[in-house]
Amino acid sequence: MEELKLVQQLKGGDKAAFDALYEKYKNILLRMAYLVSGNRNDAEDIVQETFVKCYLHIGELKKDEGFRPWLFQILYRTAYRQTKKRGREIPDEDIGMQAEATDGVTSLDKLVRNETEKMISDAVQSLDIKHRTVIVLYYYNELSAGEIAKVLGCTQGTVKSRLHNARKKLKGVLKEQEEGGKEYEKQKGLYDS
Numbered sequence: 001m002e003e004l005k006l007v008q009q010l011k012g013g014d015k016a017a018f019d020a021l022y023e024k025y026k027n028i029l030l031r032m033a034y035l036v037s038g039n040r041n042d043a044e045d046i047v048q049e050t051f052v053k054c055y056l057h058i059g060e061l062k063k064d065e066g067f068r069p070w071l072f073q074i075l076y077r078t079a080y081r082q083t084k085k086r087g088r089e090i091p092d093e094d095i096g097m098q099a100e101a102t103d104g105v106t107s108l109d110k111l112v113r114n115e116t117e118k119m120i121s122d123a124v125q126s127l128d129i130k131h132r133t134v135i136v137l138y139y140y141n142e143l144s145a146g147e148i149a150k151v152l153g154c155t156q157g158t159v160k161s162r163l164h165n166a167r168k169k170l171k172g173v174l175k176e177q178e179e180g181g182k183e184y185e186k187q188k189g190l191y192d193s
Contacts, residue, residue, distance in 0.1 A: 007064045010055075021067075022051055028141065029075050035136040036079040038125045046082055050075040072141070072151045076133060083129055123173040131166035134159055 003024070009017035029050060033043035053074050061070050124135055137143045137151060145163070149156045 003067060004064050007058075007061070007067045010058050011061070011064075018055055021054075025068075025071060026051075029071070032072070032136055032141055033075060033079050035121075035124060035140060036076070036129065036133055037083055042082060046075060046079045049078050049082075053078065066150075069143075069147055069150045072137070072143070073153070076137075076151055080129055080133070119174065119177050120170075123170050123177065126173050127166055127169055131162055131169060134162040135166050135170070138163055 003021070006017045006020050010021060026047060029047045030043055033046040033050075034040060037043050037046060050071065054071055057074075061067060124132055127135065133152070134148060137148045138145070143151065145156050145159045148159045152159065
């Protein structure tokens with residue numbers, strides 16, 4: 001069913017429309033919440049609270065075609081409040097980052113890819129929430145700078161500035177991680193310079 005029609009039906013109190021929108025967005029929002037909060041349990045709570053707020057406040061949505069950015073805005077604000085309240089936690093586990101086994105043996109390619117994803121995930125988690133959020137929205141949710149500005153309630157210039165600064169910080173963090181890995185390998189006699 002078309003999203004616009006589902007939103008209109010939800011405004012009319014149609015539970016099936018809510019269920020359809022929930023199914024469409026739950027995984028996208030869970031990933032986004034996890035990347036912002038850094039904790040799977042918190043991410044699940046954030047998504048739950050986001051959908052409750054969506055259901056309770058759907059009547060406040062002015063333009064039905066603006067549902068997606070509006071939903072992301074609810075999630076962002078919920079995640080921001082919760083992260084500020086609890087303090088930022090770095091995750092012990094990573095969603096979808098474990099190496100997959102093939103016939104009991106993990107391939108080197110998968111291992112390297114998963115290690116790279118883990119390094120990037122850790123680097124993103126090291127950012128403050130404002131920079132982390134623009135990275136998540138831009139790269140993981142593929143929103144434009146204009147859409148991110150609507151979600152965050154700021155100007156497009158602010159979004160571009162945060163993206164620039166976040167990329168710069170990520171580059172520095174990833175460089176430190178790489179240098180730290182080389183130092184470890186040198187200490188263990190595994191790295192020839």
